[in-house]
Amino acid sequence: MIEFYESQRAMRNMRKIAMQRGVVAVLDVGTSKIACLILRFDGTERLNEAEGIGAMAGQSGFRVIGAATTRSRGVKTGEINVMQETERAIRTAIQAAQKMAKIRVDHVIACFSGANPRSYGLAGQVDLAGDVVSEDDISRVLAACDVPDFGDGRSVLHAQPINFALDHRSGLLDPRGQIGQVLSTDMHMVTVGEDAVRNLAHCVSRCDLELAGIASSAYLSGMSALVEDEQELGAACIDLGGGSTGVSIFLRKHMIYADTVNIGGDHVTKDISMGLQIPAATAERIKTFYGGVVATGMDDREMIDIGGDTGDFEHDRRTVSRAELIGIIRPRVEEILEEVRASLDAAGFDHLPCQQIVLTGGGSQIPGLDGLAARILGQQVRLGRPLRVHGLPQAATGPGFASAVGMCLFAAHPQDEWWDFELPVDRYPARSLKRAVKWFKDNW
Amino acid sequence: MQQVTRPGTDPAPSRWSYRVHRLLLRPGFRLALRAGLPFCLSLGLGLNYMSDKARQEQFMLALSDLREQIENRPEFRVDLLVVEGADRAVEEEIREILPVQFPVSSFDLDLDDLRRIIADLPAVASVDLRIQKGGILAAKLRQRAPVALWRSREGLSVIDIEGARISSADSRATRADLPVIVGAGADRAVVQALEVLAALAPLEPRLRGLVRMGERRWDVVLDRGQRILLPEEYPVQALERVIVLSQVQDLLARDLAVVDMRLAARPTLKMNKHAANEWWRVMNNQ
Known part of the structure; x- marks a missing residue:
């Protein structure tokens, strides 16, 4: 329990240093691309607060001064598969972004989508020490949450207190200073495979960078693609990525559920490649140019050259109609959406007051996807693009950059996590106290 | 004809080029490279060049030649001593004791020293010694009055x-x-x-x-x-x-x-x- 607390706290300190220096890089390690944005914090935040703009304008405190993307190598279903390849890809992205920003970054906040995230809802309850809720009481109630046995080799990525209840009043965001007897809390915890986190940390440190934070990309996509009222009233963000599809559910501006479906756009490409017997690069090109999920009569007549370089004339002059292409794409997209539906059902999404579903990520650009998704997921479906942030190049405003932009917001305004609060005194290991006493005895 | 593409072309920078690039983005390092390196280089070369004894002497000689040339220009020459406010005997005495051979360069005249010499004469109460335009060394005296x-x-x-x-x-x-x-x-x-x-x-x-x-x-x-x-x-x-x-x-x-x-x-x-x-x-x- 203490270990992840300490490591996350160390990352928070690193983030603080980065904020003082004013420059931090965000790195989205995806299956199909690696995106790097360099942010400069320019301290205009207070000005905007004075003007009365709400929390959503928080992103004006920073500016994107460098952006670069590169083809991802060695990443499979959102996890690092080949360390050296991934390291080279990260290096490429960082160097290009640094070149654009003309500044050197030392701190990086990274996100990834895979590693099988699991969501836990935790509850804790304590009696207050005094009448008034103090900082220490919050620490105690967070520490009192009964942590489930999430198994060996898992590490905690997020642990956000999403609700506080004091006696019979629930829904408190910040109970400090309020008067009552019993404080209880609900906490949302996301765990991922520890190996993936350590691999990512290793890759980042091999690039001479310090890891200043780590996050789940499903959460970050939700941060950037959902608008404020959707986050408040309840919405799900489906991030259709390359190797995996992230699902996150937001309620009252907190993420309450995160999951990943390990099917993504790369599987569609692979289907096309296998079905039409063409190389993956060609399949990807055909998918992005001609892909779709709803076939019409027109599509039967639209023939696509799929080519080839075998030297055999017949083979190299093959054509395929767009309807056939859609026929390959659609079942796979349906499968993805079915999986997402299953995940949402498991999370109890249909109990939320508002069941808005937002599709984002590179895969959401398939024409006609919203219609298909509406059939499978429910009527309230829209396509989401990430929030506009200062200085973001036009090329990086597409839905594929939802998690990168979300990470900018995460870097500028992180939500409170467990490790932002001090551990209660009695949770400190007794050994260190003993050591302090011994030190005193030895020296005086 | 078959298209030849090199498999596995990868634009990734090597680890060392990445490090050098990051090093070059360090402002202190860039300053050292832009200002410190040329300075050290020129200083080192200059010191190395001047470390030869003969070269040093040559340099000093050239320097003193140049100085002499400037000092001997007619603009700086002093030809004449004019004494004001002194009677004949005192004036002659001053001319006798002043250790100056005219014409002389004004750089070689130590006015403070000359002033002290004149002021040390018993008959002189105070003296105002200066070089005037036209190469004149003018001494304005106030003599002591016998009572x-x-x-x-x-x-x-x-x-x-x-x-x-x-x-x-x-x-x-x-x-x-x-x-x-x-x-x-x-x-x-x-x-x-x-x-x-x-x-x-x-x-x-x-x-x-x-x-x-x-x-x-x-x-x-x-x-x-x-x-x-x-x-x-x-x-x-x-x-x-x-x-x-x-x-x-x-x-x-x-x-x-x-x-x-x-x-x-x-x-x-x-x-x-x-x-x-x-x-x-x-x-x-x-």
């Missing part, structure tokens, strides 16, 4: 109002226009002596000189061995009293040796022996 002759153990000397010795005099007759003062410390009270002398105007024909007594007060010495002993304070007033007495009762024309005015409340007369005897005789006969 008295001072007879001391060293002999007779002419002094000014501050008591400074201007020159020596061979005899009293060479400067008959100046009054004589005598005695140790007389040169430090010239001002007072002059005041006393001014008050002595009616007795001018009989005056022989002033004597400083005990370095604190004056004696007026007249002919026939008469003396007027003046007090330390207000000597002029005491003298005036004597003069008035003298004018009214012909005091000093009588056979007196000393008029002692040292105690203002009790002026005392000392008569000569003969006069005293006469006075006793007259008094006893009555």
Whole structure:
């Protein structure tokens, strides 16, 4: 329990240093691309607060001064598969972004989508020490949450207190200073495979960078693609990525559920490649140019050259109609959406007051996807693009950059996590106290 | 024809090029590269070049040549010494003692030194020495004015109002226009002596000189061995009293040796022996 607390706290300190220096890089390690944005914090935040703009304008405190993307190598279903390849890809992205920003970054906040995230809802309850809720009481109630046995080799990525209840009043965001007897809390915890986190940390440190934070990309996509009222009233963000599809559910501006479906756009490409017997690069090109999920009569007549370089004339002059292409794409997209539906059902999404579903990520650009998704997921479906942030190049405003932009917001305004609060005194290991006493005895 | 593509082309920078790129983005390093490196390089090269002894000498020679060329330009040449406010004897003395051979470069003239030499002359009160346009070294003097002759153990000397010795005099007759003062410390009270002398105007024909007594007060010495002993304070007033007495009762024309005015409340007369005897005789006969 203490270990992840300490490591996350160390990352928070690193983030603080980065904020003082004013420059931090965000790195989205995806299956199909690696995106790097360099942010400069320019301290205009207070000005905007004075003007009365709400929390959503928080992103004006920073500016994107460098952006670069590169083809991802060695990443499979959102996890690092080949360390050296991934390291080279990260290096490429960082160097290009640094070149654009003309500044050197030392701190990086990274996100990834895979590693099988699991969501836990935790509850804790304590009696207050005094009448008034103090900082220490919050620490105690967070520490009192009964942590489930999430198994060996898992590490905690997020642990956000999403609700506080004091006696019979629930829904408190910040109970400090309020008067009552019993404080209880609900906490949302996301765990991922520890190996993936350590691999990512290793890759980042091999690039001479310090890891200043780590996050789940499903959460970050939700941060950037959902608008404020959707986050408040309840919405799900489906991030259709390359190797995996992230699902996150937001309620009252907190993420309450995160999951990943390990099917993504790369599987569609692979289907096309296998079905039409063409190389993956060609399949990807055909998918992005001609892909779709709803076939019409027109599509039967639209023939696509799929080519080839075998030297055999017949083979190299093959054509395929767009309807056939859609026929390959659609079942796979349906499968993805079915999986997402299953995940949402498991999370109890249909109990939320508002069941808005937002599709984002590179895969959401398939024409006609919203219609298909509406059939499978429910009527309230829209396509989401990430929030506009200062200085973001036009090329990086597409839905594929939802998690990168979300990470900018995460870097500028992180939500409170467990490790932002001090551990209660009695949770400190007794050994260190003993050591302090011994030190005193030895020296005086 | 089959298209040849190299498999696995990857634009990723190597680890070292990535590090160098990051190093170059470090502002301190860039500054060192832009300013520090050229500085160190040129300094090193310069020091290496100058470390040869012969080269150093050559360089210094060239430097001194250049300096000489500039110094010898006609703009900086001084040809002439002009002395203002000095009489002929002093001017000649100045010309004699100044260690300057004209023409000379103005860089070689140490004006402070020359000024000190001139000011050290006894006849010079103050001097204003400067180089003027047209290569003229101009000395503007203020000479000391002789006010008295001072007879001391060293002999007779002419002094000014501050008591400074201007020159020596061979005899009293060479400067008959100046009054004589005598005695140790007389040169430090010239001002007072002059005041006393001014008050002595009616007795001018009989005056022989002033004597400083005990370095604190004056004696007026007249002919026939008469003396007027003046007090330390207000000597002029005491003298005036004597003069008035003298004018009214012909005091000093009588056979007196000393008029002692040292105690203002009790002026005392000392008569000569003969006069005293006469006075006793007259008094006893009555």
